[in-house]
Amino acid sequence: MYFLATLSSEERDFLGEVQAFLAAELDAELVAAEDRQRTFVADHVRGNRWVDKLRARRWHVGQWPASHGGAGLSPMQNYLLLYAQGLAGAPAPPPMGLAYVGPVVIRFGTAAQQASVLPALLEGRDHWCQGFSEPGAGSDLARVTCFAERRGDRYVINGSKIWTTDAQHSNKIFLLLRTRRDDSRQALSFLLVDMATPGITVRPIRMLTGDHEFNQVFFDDVEVSADDLLGDEGQGWAIAKFLLEIERGSFVLGGRLRRRFRKLEARARQGGTVGPLVEAKLARLARDLLAYEHTELRLGTLVAGGALQGAAANMIKIEWTELLQRMDDLAVEIAGPGALHADGAPLAPAEIGMPGWLASYFNNLAATIYGGSNEVQRNLVLRTMRQAWG
Amino acid sequence: MQRLSFLPSDERLALAASAARVVRERFETHSERVFSAARWQEFAELGWLAAAISEANGGLGLPLSSWSVVAETLAPAAVLEPFSTQVAQVGYLLDNATAGPCRDALLAAWIAGTGFIALADDEGEGAPWHRAALATRCRLDGETCRLSGRKALVLDGAHATTYLVSVTLADGQVALFAIASDSAGVQVIDRRSIDGRPHLELLLEDVGVPASAQLTFPNAASEVLVASAWLHSYMLAAEALGLLRAMLQTTHVYLLTREQFGRPLIEFQALQHRLVDMALTVTRLESLQDIARLKCDECGPLRAAPYIAAAKAAIGGEGRIVARQAVQLHGAIGLTAELALGTQLRRLLSLEILGGTTAMHEHFWATHHGSLDAEETRCS
Numbered sequence: 001m002y003f004l005a006t007l008s009s010e011e012r013d014f015l016g017e018v019q020a021f022l023a024a025e026l027d028a029e030l031v032a033a034e035d036r037q038r039t040f041v042a043d044h045v046r047g048n049r050w051v052d053k054l055r056a057r058r059w060h061v062g063q064w065p066a067s068h069g070g071a072g073l074s075p076m077q078n079y080l081l082l083y084a085q086g087l088a089g090a091p092a093p094p095p096m097g098l099a100y101v102g103p104v105v106i107r108f109g110t111a112a113q114q115a116s117v118l119p120a121l122l123e124g125r126d127h128w129c130q131g132f133s134e135p136g137a138g139s140d141l142a143r144v145t146c147f148a149e150r151r152g153d154r155y156v157i158n159g160s161k162i163w164t165t166d167a168q169h170s171n172k173i174f175l176l177l178r179t180r181r182d183d184s185r186q187a188l189s190f191l192l193v194d195m196a197t198p199g200i201t202v203r204p205i206r207m208l209t210g211d212h213e214f215n216q217v218f219f220d221d222v223e224v225s226a227d228d229l230l231g232d233e234g235q236g237w238a239i240a241k242f243l244l245e246i247e248r249g250s251f252v253l254g255g256r257l258r259r260r261f262r263k264l265e266a267r268a269r270q271g272g273t274v275g276p277l278v279e280a281k282l283a284r285l286a287r288d289l290l291a292y293e294h295t296e297l298r299l300g301t302l303v304a305g306g307a308l309q310g311a312a313a314n315m316i317k318i319e320w321t322e323l324l325q326r327m328d329d330l331a332v333e334i335a336g337p338g339a340l341h342a343d344g345a346p347l348a349p350a351e352i353g354m355p356g357w358l359a360s361y362f363n364n365l366a367a368t369i370y371g372g373s374n375e376v377q378r379n380l381v382l383r384t385m386r387q388a389w390g
Numbered sequence: 391m392q393r394l395s396f397l398p399s400d401e402r403l404a405l406a407a408s409a410a411r412v413v414r415e416r417f418e419t420h421s422e423r424v425f426s427a428a429r430w431q432e433f434a435e436l437g438w439l440a441a442a443i444s445e446a447n448g449g450l451g452l453p454l455s456s457w458s459v460v461a462e463t464l465a466p467a468a469v470l471e472p473f474s475t476q477v478a479q480v481g482y483l484l485d486n487a488t489a490g491p492c493r494d495a496l497l498a499a500w501i502a503g504t505g506f507i508a509l510a511d512d513e514g515e516g517a518p519w520h521r522a523a524l525a526t527r528c529r530l531d532g533e534t535c536r537l538s539g540r541k542a543l544v545l546d547g548a549h550a551t552t553y554l555v556s557v558t559l560a561d562g563q564v565a566l567f568a569i570a571s572d573s574a575g576v577q578v579i580d581r582r583s584i585d586g587r588p589h590l591e592l593l594l595e596d597v598g599v600p601a602s603a604q605l606t607f608p609n610a611a612s613e614v615l616v617a618s619a620w621l622h623s624y625m626l627a628a629e630a631l632g633l634l635r636a637m638l639q640t641t642h643v644y645l646l647t648r649e650q651f652g653r654p655l656i657e658f659q660a661l662q663h664r665l666v667d668m669a670l671t672v673t674r675l676e677s678l679q680d681i682a683r684l685k686c687d688e689c690g691p692l693r694a695a696p697y698i699a700a701a702k703a704a705i706g707g708e709g710r711i712v713a714r715q716a717v718q719l720h721g722a723i724g725l726t727a728e729l730a731l732g733t734q735l736r737r738l739l740s741l742e743i744l745g746g747t748t749a750m751h752e753h754f755w756a757t758h759h760g761s762l763d764a765e766e767t768r769c770s
Contacts, residue, residue, distance in 0.1 A: 006688075
C-alpha cells in the first residue's frame with residue numbers, strides 16, 4: 001500500500017479496523033475459493049456468504065446513506081474498505097442488488113418502493129439481476145425493444161433480455177424497456193419486477209469455458225403492477241445512465257488486481273530463474289498496476305481528477321479491464337502444457353474441464369465488453385473532453 | 391477528516407498560479423526564446439527559488455509538490471531559464487551542505503537570483519546514480535587544491551559565474567568545490583543542445599582553489615550528489631509531464647479546427663479514440679509522477695528512487711508515444727518550426743535523455759520493484 005503515509009490518522013484507524021475485521025471474519029475457504037475464481041464476480045453462494053459477514057458492520061452497503069440503513073462511508077473510507085477486501089482475497093459480493101438497485105431506489109423510488117425494496121436488500125432476502133442488454137441492443141443500449149404496454153393499473157411485458165448475470169439465482173429483476181411505440185429515449189422506462197411472475201423464462205447461456213454465468217430471460221405477456229414503475233414513464237434512460245455510472249464507478253479494483261499480480265508473479269517465479277523477457281513484463285505490469293491504483297484513488301474518490309473528472313468512471317473502467325487482460329496474457333505466456341487440462345475427477349464426454357485460471361483468461365475477455373464496451377467508454381471520455389476543453 | 395495529501399495544497403496552487411501568470415504575461419507568443427538574467431532574477435523575486443530551500447537556510451521550506459508544479463507550468467512555454475535543473479542540482483546541494491562562509495554566500499546569492507551556479511559533476515559515465523570513480527582529481531599544494539580533469543556536461547553552464555566541481559580526493563572520497571568560471575586553467579567547450587540550452591563541456595587544468603571553497607556535507611558528498619540526481623530526474627519528468635498535457639490539449643484543439651473531407655477531424659472516430667488514448671496515457675503518467683512526489687515528500691529523493699524511476703521511465707517511453715500521436719494527428723504541420731509543438735518536441739526529447747535515459751530508469755525499476763510491494767511502513 002504505497003498510499004499509507006498519505007492517509008490521515010482517522011483514515012489509518014479506519015483501515016486498521018477493516019483489516020482487523022478481515023483477519024477475524026475472512027476464512028481460508030472463502031479466500032481459497034476466491035483465488036480459484038473462474039469469473040470476475042464471485043459466485044452467488046460465496047458472494048452472499050461474505051455479505052452475511054459484512055452485514056454486522058453495514059459494510060455490505062458502505063456508501064448507502066445512514067438514513068437508509070447504510071454505513072454512510074466517505075468515498076475515501078469506501079475506497080479503503082474495498083481495497084483492503086480485494087487485497088485480502090474477500091469475494092466481491094454480487095453488485096446488482098446492493099450496489100446498483102439500492103442507490104437507484106434511494107434516488108428515484110417512492111417512499112413505498114423504498115420500504116418494499118431496501119429492507120429486503122439489506123437483510124439479504126432479495127437477489128437482483130439486471131435486465132438491460134437485448135439481442136438487438138448491446139452497445140447501443142437505448143435501442144431496447146422489450147415492451148411494457150400500459151393496461152389500466154397494470155403493465156404487460158413482452159420481449160427478452162440477454163447476458164443477464166445470475167438470473168438463475170435471482171428473485172428480482174430490474175428492466176429498461178419501452179413504454180411507448182417510438183424509438184426515442186423518452187419512450188424508455190424502468191421497471192422493478194418479481195422473477196416469479198408468470199410468463200418469465202430463464203434460459204442459460206453456456207460459455208466456451210463451460211461456465212454458466214449469463215442467461216437470456218424471456219417475457220411472454222408478463223403482467224405486473226404499475227406501482228413497480230421506478231420514477232416516471234419516460235425517465236428510464238436517465239435512471240439507467242445513473243445506474244451505469246455506478247456500475248462503472250462503484251468498484252475498487254486496485255486491491256484485487258494487486259492480489260492477482262502477486263499470484264501471477266509467484267507462479268512466474270515458481271520454476272526458479274525467470275528469463276529476462278518475463279522479468280521485463282512483470283516489471284511493466286508492476287508499474288502499470290501502481291499507476292492504476294493511484295488513478296483509481298485520485299479519480300475514483302472524486303476529489304482530484306482535474307478537467308476530466310467527469311469521465312473518471314469511464315477512464316477507470318478502461319484502465320482496469322485492459323490491465324486485467326494484460327495480466328491474463330502473461331499468465332498464458334508462462335503456462336506449460338499442464339494448464340490445458342483440469343485436475344480431478346475424469347470428465348464426462350461433453351465436459352470441457354478447463355482449469356480455473358484459464359477459464360478466467362477467457363471469461364475476462366468479457367471485461368472490455370460489459371458495463372458498456374471500452375469503445376463506448378472512449379466515446380464518453382471524448383464527450384467529456386469536448387465539454388471541458390471546448 | 392484531514393485534507394488528503396494528494397490534493398493540491400494552498401502553496402502549490404499559489405505557485406502554479408504565479409507560474410501561469412508569468413507564462414501568460416512573458417511568454418505568450420511562440421517566438422525565439424533567449425535566456426535573460428533579469429527574468430531569472432524575477433523568478434527569484436516571485437519566491438520560486440526560495441520555495442525549494444529549507445526555512446533554516448533562509449528559504450520557504452515548501453514541500454516538493456509546491457515547487458515542482460512551477461516546472462510543469464513553465465514547460466509548455468519553452469522557457470529557457472532552467473528552473474528544474476537549478477533547484478535540483480544547485481539549490482538542493484547548497485541547502486544540504488554544511489553552513490559556512492562559502493556555502494552561505496553562494497546560497498544567499500542563489501536564492502536572490504543574482505548568482506547563477508552550475509553543477510560540474512557528470513563525466514559521461516553511465517546512469518546518474520552510479521557514482522563511478524571520478525577522473526577529476528585534486529592535488530594538494532599547501533593550502534591550495536589544484537583541480538584537473540574533464541566534465542562532460544555542465545547543464546546551462548554558459549550562464550554560470552560559479553561551477554560546483556566534484557573531484558576525487560587522495561583518500562578516494564568525493565568532494566565538491568566552488569570555483570569561479572573565470573578561474574585560470576578553466577577551458578569551456580560549447581555544447582548547446584537541441585532545445586537551445588547552452589550546456590558546456592569543461593576542461594580543468596591545474597585550477598587552483600583554496601580549501602575554504604570546499605562544500606562539505608553532514609554525510610558523504612557522493613550520497614548527496616546521488617540524491618540530487620534523483621531529484622533532478624523527478625524535476626525533468628515534471629517538466630515533461632507539463633509538455634505532454636499541453637500537447638494533448640493543443641492536439642484536441644487542432645482536431646476541432648482542422649477540416650478534411652468536409653468536416654472537422656474530431657468527427658472521425660478513429661481519431662477520437664487516439665485522442666482518448668493520449669488522455670488515458672497522460673492520466674497514467676500523472677499518477678506515477680504523483681506517487682513519486684508523495685514518496686519524495688515522505689522519504690526524500692534517495693528512498694523514493696524506485697518510484698521516481700517508474701515515473702521517469704514511463705514519462706519517457708510512453709510520453710514519447712503520446713508526443714508522436716500529437717504529430718500524427720497534426721499531420722505534417724506538426725513537424726515544422728512554425729508551431730509551439732516543434733519546440734516542445736525538441737525539449738521533450740532532451741528531457742527524456744537527460745537525468746538518466748528511459749532504458750536506465752526502466753532497468754532501475756525492474757531491479758527494485760520487487761522489494762516495494764511488501765513494504766507497508768513509513769520510510770525509516
